[in-house]
Amino acid sequence: MTLKIAKRGTVAPFIVMDVLRAANEREAKGDDVIHLEVGQPSTGAPQKVIEATQKALLSDKIGYTDALGIAPLRERISQHYKDYYNVDVPAHRVVVTTGSSTGFLLSFLCAFEPGDKIGLTAPGYPAYRNILRALGYQPIEIEVGPDTHFQPTPEILDNLGVDLDGLIVASPGNPTGSMLSTADLQILCAYCDQKGIRFISDEIYHGITYDQRANTAVEFSDNVILINSFSKYFSMTGWRLGWMVVPENMVRPVECLAQNMFISAPTLSQYGGVAAFDCMEEAEANVALYAKNRELLLNELPKAGFTKLAPSDGAFYIYSDVAHLTNDSQAFCRDILEKTGVATTPGVDFDSARGDHFMRFSYAGSFEQMREAAKRLQAYLK
Template sequence: MKVSRRGAISPFYVMEVMKAAAAREASGQDIVHLEVGQPSTGAPGAVREAAAHAIGIDHLGYTDSCGIPELRTAIARHYRDYYGVRIPAERIVVTTGSSGAFLLSFLACMDAGDRIAIAEPGYPAYRNILASLDIEAVGVPTGEETAFQPTPELLEKVEGPLAALLVATPANPTGTMIDTEAMRDLISYCDGRNMRLIVDEIYHGITYNGPAVTAASLSDRVIVINSFSKYFCMTGWRLGWMVVPEDLHNSIECLAQNHFISAPTHSQLGAIAAFDCIDELEENVERYRKNREILLRELPKAGLDRMAPADGAFYIYADVSRLTNDSIEFCKRMLAETGIAATPGTDFDPVRGHQHVRFSFAGMPEEMEEAARRLKEWLA
């Protein structure tokens, strides 16, 4: 029987690494986890309490497809309080993680056969979701010169028509950010060519050299995507949101109704409290900052001195070309010989990723110290 061509998308290699690390752990090896792309702490206390309370008293039926009004209002208030920008709650659509938001935005603004530019390296699911929708992801190779972000100059080199551009700030795996001026340039580039601009802001809040600028403060034509997964430490709650341009609202609502009906109700009821937990969440960011400092200080001592700036998120994307031309084999060997689990760059960049490794520093400072110690010994 038929198996579809569009279902034949690439796996997430990081999942393979996690499986291999878990198997070694089960057989007694002491593993340092630098592969996982999620906070090592759970949701804030008030969120858990609110969700538990809701489970006790609410019948947890479907909600409005765009999200419960209180949550949409709380998110709109967050834009006002955190960024100083007024976004009407009607423009906020609550989604099943940012992953759900990507699906909705891709479906709403592109047809099969359309082409969208994405940065290489970048988050692998973009490419894979797009492939499953028969939308062509056009990789824009980026490097240190542009902080691993697309620029109008790089986009000019792309041959053929583009319907859209997708960027992430801070980005995964590099942690690099797009500042106000660069974002303005991208907005006017896209406006000038009738291209949609989709901005993944899922790592907002986790920044080390000043806050990130939201594209929603610069244009109401941009599709902004965010999530409760990272800053709010709610990966498993499967909750995200998007700020949608007016002309897409109707189709995004209909797509959300049909694809998801609504995002998880208990998660939505819990998430309303998330914006009152900033002090608790900032403690996590302080821990990531400490972890980042440890790795930025120690990795060069192990010979890993070429890495992306890591201005935000919790990843270090290190160039390992002096050590290997095969980051998959390198990561396997590193796991077997040192017990350090990290992700090969091939997940993020099919072309140059075999010379890169992503280290996640979402864990604890002791783990970073231990990883650095093992790496220095291994690579001595």
């Protein structure tokens, strides 16, 4: 007898992970791969993070922590908002999580009821859509493009014809790297407060910007849920450590959910997280590397035929319209990997309606890898 699989387990795959698997299989056979598919920094965790975790490993039993996280880390995150953004965020509103992914789960479960409608941009991070569907919510994809800098506006939301219960916004965004201006973020926060829409601000790429600093949404509203992570700016992807800033009345509900579902974030990683904020110089050196990679690809990709590129204000992605090259981005990316060894991500991961003629390049790797990738892509499309 074959037992059923619950519908929540039949969500769409996170295609970038499928691409990564194919790239790893290629490497296992002895063929080289240049990884432009996954948003993972090529650098490791900062040195002081390593030292702090080594010390903790020798001196602490590494047991459970409070579900909301260790006090020194919550206090250090609170201080970061004062130092970096000049915004007061009380430590008791900070929730330490197992990466940003746990933050999204806790946010959705605490803020929405089954059947609620949550808006998210297309193109946008696919895990939002897939997690929402798995949990019984209705993701409402909001098509955005160059005319609004790939970000939502009140006008677009007014014309949806749907009363939203929530809105997820990332600035800088994935896959486009686009950012909201200070004024536009403030307007969007005010709009959501006025309409009773729960605003969830994905800020995991904060710190990785090139022409302007990103603003935090908690500067403009006490009702927003903010989600951030140590993965990108601090190069700590495998440490699985993130945080949330939640409204006052949501602290205890989030704590209860976290207690039951996750116990606590990894203890060793939390000790490392405290030290991460003393490593800004090292993190900024990484951002300088991304800026160099970005400049190279923005100059070289058009020479390979990738001429329609999204803004890439921040993060480490370039999103390209490739309608003049293909109408099947998945097959196109597979062919590029097979013939050049350059792994890229098809746009269908980020936009179910229009992604067949888009693709994403990640420039989180080394400068040498970016230069070689550009060379191979130019040869491929000669």
